[in-house]
Amino acid sequence: MKYLSLIFVGIMVTISAFSQETAPKTSKLPSIDIKTVDGKTINTASLSNNGKPMIVSFWALWCKPCVKELTTISEVYPDWVKETGVKLYAVSIDDSRSSSRVKPTVESKNWDYEVLLDQNSDFKRAMNVNMIPHTFLLNGKGEIVWQHTSFAEGAELELIELVKKVAKGESIDTK
Amino acid sequence: MKKTLLLLTFFTLAIGGFVFSQELNSNGNIHGNFSFEGQYYITDSAINAYEVKEKILSNSFLNLIYTNGNFTSGIRYEAYLGPMKGYDDAYAGNGLPYRFATYKKDELEVTVGNFYDQFGNGLIFRSYEEKTLGIDNAMDGIRVKFTPVNGITLKGIVGNQRIYWAKSAGVLRGIDGEFALNDLCSRMKDSKTKIILGGSAISKYQKDKPTSKYKLPVNVAAFAGRFDISRGRFALQGEYAYKINDPSALNNYIFKPGEALFLSGSYSQKGLGVIVAAKRIDNMNFRTDRDMIGNPLTISYLPSITKQHTYSLAALYPYSTQPNGEMGFFGQVEYMFKKGSKLGGKYGTDASVNFSRINNIKKESPGAGIAMDSAGTMGYKSEFFAFGDELYFQDFNLEVTHKFNKHWKAIFSYLNLIYNISIIENHEGPLIYANVGIADVTYKFNEKNAVRVELQNLMSKQDKGDWFTGLVEYTIAPKWFFSVMDQYNYGNEDFEKRFHYYMAALGYTKGSNRIALQYGRQREGIVCVGGICRAVPASNGFQISITSSF
Numbered sequence: 001m002k003y004l005s006l007i008f009v010g011i012m013v014t015i016s017a018f019s020q021e022t023a024p025k026t027s028k029l030p031s032i033d034i035k036t037v038d039g040k041t042i043n044t045a046s047l048s049n050n051g052k053p054m055i056v057s058f059w060a061l062w063c064k065p066c067v068k069e070l071t072t073i074s075e076v077y078p079d080w081v082k083e084t085g086v087k088l089y090a091v092s093i094d095d096s097r098s099s100s101r102v103k104p105t106v107e108s109k110n111w112d113y114e115v116l117l118d119q120n121s122d123f124k125r126a127m128n129v130n131m132i133p134h135t136f137l138l139n140g141k142g143e144i145v146w147q148h149t150s151f152a153e154g155a156e157l158e159l160i161e162l163v164k165k166v167a168k169g170e171s172i173d174t175k
Numbered sequence: 176m177k178k179t180l181l182l183l184t185f186f187t188l189a190i191g192g193f194v195f196s197q198e199l200n201s202n203g204n205i206h207g208n209f210s211f212e213g214q215y216y217i218t219d220s221a222i223n224a225y226e227v228k229e230k231i232l233s234n235s236f237l238n239l240i241y242t243n244g245n246f247t248s249g250i251r252y253e254a255y256l257g258p259m260k261g262y263d264d265a266y267a268g269n270g271l272p273y274r275f276a277t278y279k280k281d282e283l284e285v286t287v288g289n290f291y292d293q294f295g296n297g298l299i300f301r302s303y304e305e306k307t308l309g310i311d312n313a314m315d316g317i318r319v320k321f322t323p324v325n326g327i328t329l330k331g332i333v334g335n336q337r338i339y340w341a342k343s344a345g346v347l348r349g350i351d352g353e354f355a356l357n358d359l360c361s362r363m364k365d366s367k368t369k370i371i372l373g374g375s376a377i378s379k380y381q382k383d384k385p386t387s388k389y390k391l392p393v394n395v396a397a398f399a400g401r402f403d404i405s406r407g408r409f410a411l412q413g414e415y416a417y418k419i420n421d422p423s424a425l426n427n428y429i430f431k432p433g434e435a436l437f438l439s440g441s442y443s444q445k446g447l448g449v450i451v452a453a454k455r456i457d458n459m460n461f462r463t464d465r466d467m468i469g470n471p472l473t474i475s476y477l478p479s480i481t482k483q484h485t486y487s488l489a490a491l492y493p494y495s496t497q498p499n500g501e502m503g504f505f506g507q508v509e510y511m512f513k514k515g516s517k518l519g520g521k522y523g524t525d526a527s528v529n530f531s532r533i534n535n536i537k538k539e540s541p542g543a544g545i546a547m548d549s550a551g552t553m554g555y556k557s558e559f560f561a562f563g564d565e566l567y568f569q570d571f572n573l574e575v576t577h578k579f580n581k582h583w584k585a586i587f588s589y590l591n592l593i594y595n596i597s598i599i600e601n602h603e604g605p606l607i608y609a610n611v612g613i614a615d616v617t618y619k620f621n622e623k624n625a626v627r628v629e630l631q632n633l634m635s636k637q638d639k640g641d642w643f644t645g646l647v648e649y650t651i652a653p654k655w656f657f658s659v660m661d662q663y664n665y666g667n668e669d670f671e672k673r674f675h676y677y678m679a680a681l682g683y684t685k686g687s688n689r690i691a692l693q694y695g696r697q698r699e700g701i702v703c704v705g706g707i708c709r710a711v712p713a714s715n716g717f718q719i720s721i722t723s724s725f
Contacts, residue, residue, distance in 0.1 A: 027204050030242060031279060033320075033328070038410070039371045039403035040355060041328055062483040064586075064615075071576075075522070095303075096296035097478030100412055100439045101507065104448025108509035109525060120293045120303055126247075128208035128238060130722040134687070147687045147724060153617060153625035154652035 027144045029056070030126040034091070035117040037103040042116070044123050051140040052085035053166040055159070057113075058124055058134045060094045061105060066133040069151035073159075074111050080160055084167035088113045093124050093132065135159065139166045146172050203243035208724040210306070211235040214259055219715035222674055222696060232259045234266075236306070238273075248276040261711035262309040263471075265339040272340060273313060284320040289313045292332060294351040294375035297476030298416035298435050299397040299461065302336065310470055313337040314347070326358025336463045338471045345463035347474065349377035371403040379463055379474060389428060389551050395421040397433075397461060397475070413438040416459070416475075422550075423465040426458055426499055429554025431541075433458040435477060448509040453502075454480050457536055457557055460498040480505045481531040481570055484590070486613050487662065488631040488644050492594040493701055494533065494568040502562050503533030522578040530571050535563030535598075566606070569593040581619065588613040596638065600701075609635040623652045634666070641666025656682045662698060674698075687724040694718070 031045035047054065059066030070090055073080075080086050090113040092102045099117050106115050118124055127136065130149065137146040137159070146162055148155070162172055213233035218226040233256055240249040254269035255262065275288035291313055293301035304311040316334015323329070330351040335342040353373040357363045363370070378396045401414035418433035439452035461475035477496045480503050484490045509527040512519035540546065541553035548554050571591045578584040590611040596604035611633045619625040629646040643665055648658040662676040678695030699713040 027206055030240075030247065031245075038369055038405050039412070040369070041353065062485055064485050095478060096293075096437075096476065097480070098483065100410075100441065100452070101448075101450050103410065104441045104443040104450045104507070105509055106448075107443035108446060108448035108511055108527075110445055110511060110523075120291055120297075120301065122291065125238075125291070125304075126240065128206055128240065128724045130208050130210050130687075130689075130724060134724070148653065148684070149687050149689055149722070149724070150653075150656075150682075150684045152650035152652040152654075152656060153619050153627075154621075154623045154650075157622055158653050 028142050029138070029144070030123075032118075032123045032126050034123050035119065037106070037115050037117060044116075044126075047089060048142060049085070049087040049140075052087065053140060053163050054138040054142070055086060055088040055163070056091060056127075056136040056138065057088060058091050058093060058118075058127070058129050058132045060092055060132060061098050061101060062094070063132050065151045069133050069135075069156070070111060070113070071109065072153075072156050074109065074113075076156070076160070077112055080163065084160075084163050086163050086167065089116060090114070091116045091118050091123060093118050093121050095119050095121075137162055137166060137172075140169070203241065205239060205241050206725055207237060207239040209235075209237045209722065211719075211721040212259065213719050214714065215717040216260070217715045217717075219696065219713070222676070222713045222715065223699060224696070224713045224715045227260065229257055232257050234259050234262065234306075245279040246277070248274075250274040258309075260714050263339065263469075266309065268340055270340065272311075272337060282322045286318040286320075287316075289315050289337070290318050290332075290334075292318060292330070293476065294330075294349065294377070295373055295399055295401045296414050296437060296478070298414055298437070298459070299375060299399045299418065299475055300332075300347070300349055300351075300377045301474075301476035303476070308470070311337055312471065312473060315342055316347075324359070326355040328353045336472055336474075338464075343463035343472055345379050345381035345472075347377060347379055347463060349375065351375035368404065368406045373401045373403075375399050377474065379461070381463065381465060389422060389430075391422055391428075391465065392420060395419055395461075408442055408444050410441045410443070411439075418459060418461055418475075421461065421465065423460060423462065424468050425460040425462070426554065427548050428550040429458070429548060429552060431458050431554040433461070434559075435459045435475075437480075446511040446513065449507070451504070451506045452480055453504040455502045455536065455559065456496065456498060457500050458498075458554070481533065481568060482507070482529050482572065484572075486588065486611075486615070486629070486631055486644075488611050488633040488642055489572075489588065489590050489613060491611075491633060491642065491700065492592055492596075492607060492609060494570070494594070495599060495701075497533075497535075497567060497598060500536040500538070500557070500563075501533050501567060502536050503531060503567075505529075505531040520577065520579065525574075525576040527574045528572075529574075532569045533567040535565040535567060537561040537563045565595070565598075566593060567595045567598050583619075584617050586613075586615040588615075605637050607635055607637040609633055609637075625650050625652070639664055639667050639672070654684055656680075656684075660695075664698075689720075689722045691720045692718070693720075 029044050029047055031043055033041050033043055035041055094102055096119055099119050133151045134149045136144050139145050165172055215231050216227035236251055236253040238251045250271055251273035252271055255266040258266040273289045275286055275290055277286040291302045302312050302314045314334040318332045321329045333348045356370040376398050378394055380394050383391045383393050397418035399414055399416035404411045414437050416435040420430040420432050422428035422430055434457045436455045441450040456477055459475055459477055462472045464472050477498050479494050479496045481494045507529040512524040514523045518524050536557050538555040538557050541556050545552050574588045576586045592609045594607040596607055613631045615629045617625055617627045627648045631644040633642040644662045646660040650656045658680045660678045664674050667673045676696040676698045680693040682691035694717050697714045701710055
């Protein structure tokens with residue numbers, strides 16, 4: 001029985017790997033109901049930025065590298081917006097233990113992001129995020145063109161270079 | 176066997192179909208993620224890392240999700256060969272415990288198979304996964320979401336819960352409704368006050384055993400109501416839950432109904448965030464199996480109200496909710512000293528003060544001559560707003576984050592903790608008083624290279640005494656990290672137990688692929704995520720972790 005399952009998964013992986021190569025990269029945001037910091041339900045498929053690039057960054061209050069990343073970006077965010085029109089959605093995966101603390105913290109830190117609450121990790125799961133911080137970059141058409149996990153000092157510089165490229169409509173070659 | 180085979184055939188065909196249809200419809204897409212974690216165990220009897228007969232243990236999984244327009248389906252393969260130390264042995268094995276299909280048609284969304292969901296804050300229902308804790312109580316059944324008009328969301332669920340590789344004998348049925356009054360009521364459309372109300376009900380069915388000593392309720396219902404009101408900078412949230420009598424192994428088969436209340440209020444403006452919260456929990460253990468103890472098959476999620484700490488010594492004594500009864504409160508002020516001010520410096524300074532305290536609930540005998548908590552009775556009486564005398568946990572902490580210049584930044588923390596080990600860890604011991612000081616300093620050499628040093632000191636006269644942790648981490652953005660760490664129990668009363676827990680790690684990340692290697696000792700302790708904790712045994716060895724998203 002176990003072998004059958006294994007074989008099955010083997011087939012699945014092959015198929016998916018195969019389809020990865022042939023399918024055009026048009027992955028868009030999935031349709032998941034999450035909340036704004038004011039408790040209002042919004043669907044993630046409706047997130048948009050008028051044809052400009054978008055960053056979707058998964059974080060949580062208890063994740064030190066996440067808070068570091070968003071604080072670091074926050075210092076240069078007004079320049080990023082001015083230059084590229086980019087908009088950052090900071091998706092907190094804090095569950096009901098701490099989700100009500102997200103808004104006061106974000107305000108106290110002067111973050112100018114659109115902050116969303118993914119209390120049961122539904123959006124995180126649909127985006128196949130293993131661990132946070134995990135950042136996605138979307139082009140003006142809402143297509144996911146790049147993703148990155150973890151944060152190290154200086155990683156924000158790579159991100160803004162990619163955002164600039166995407167804003168100009170160039171394709172991303174991360175090699 | 177036959178059923179499983181049928182299922183497999185069905186999914187293989189289904190996926191085959193998707194791949195085929197993908198050619199027809201270019202909107203179709205497959206994406207997923209993968210995780211592998213393995214350890215080679217070295218026996219280290221000094222720290223209680225006992226021999227692992229298999230030498231190598233590993234946990235891994237792969238998720239695949241297929242989406243096409245309004246249709247989504249997915250599966251997860253999991254393998255625990257055998258389960259790593261700290262995970263329940265019942266996970267041993269491999270297979271496909273998770274598969275689902277969802278479609279959305281106008282106002283309706285239907286999911287069949289496995290799903291995760293929660294009603295409100297999860298007080299009466301939360302189905303979720305927390306792989307690092309070995310928690311996965313995924314539902315297997317049907318969920319229907321209905322949004323008749325903007326502002327109303329209705330949900331209905333029915334199904335069993337996952338327990339390791341099996342399903343709960345008990346069945347859950349539930350409904351939830353959420354109403355955003357500002358969308359529904361034309362008069363409130365432009366009101367500055369935003370009101371969202373919600374209500375939910377859930378019922379568990381579990382057969383009674385013919386051998387039962389008591390006449391146990393086979394259908395146990397629970398109800399909850401919630402509100403979320405905000406006006407400008409102010410926000411107020413609350414949820415109350417009630418569960419009918421539900422005698423179980425965890426409450427010693429008493430017939431008292433359960434209750435829970437969560438309240439929080441906050442004020443937020445640029446540079447300032449204030450939040451206060453309070454909670455009461457009384458007899459709220461709720462499982463799909465009344466005889467279950469430990470973490471599996473929980474229906475209710477009763478998060479801890481205390482701050483979740485991440486530095487290793489700050490998290491040495493973590494609180495976890497006592498579902499049988501607790502009362503507590505929490506308060507936090509966060510403030511940013513502005514750029515250019517005396518304390519703010521060139522970049523501003525973040526400061527936060529946080530306090531929480533949890534006690535037991537006040538209990539009285541349910542009637543003359545009846546001992547408290549005795550099985551088959553009402554158990555106890557408890558006044559709703561009265562704190563008990565026994566302290567479970569207290570945490571006062573300060574944190575300051577400051578960037579000095581382009582090169583230097585630092586986080587300084589101080590914590591004062593009181594930890595009731597006999598309640599929280601369920602074994603004899605005195606109240607533990609601990610003071611912890613932490614400095615986390617980063618020096619950035621240039622655009623890509625940075626070094627981070629973490630110094631932590633915990634002082635306590637109880638339990639294992641004083642600890643010191645030192646960590647040095649070097650990062651080359653965005654791909655590399657190297658770190659070495661030592662945790663030293665220098666204050667242990669028993670000189671022979673003044674161990675060093677050393678660790679060295681390196682990691683490589685490219686995009687969403689990550690490989691990390693680690694070698695060293697892991698102290699025995701408690702790992703907590705989101706208020707749920709699990710004990711991890713001590714171990715020594717070589718670890719590898721590979722994660723990827725595509």
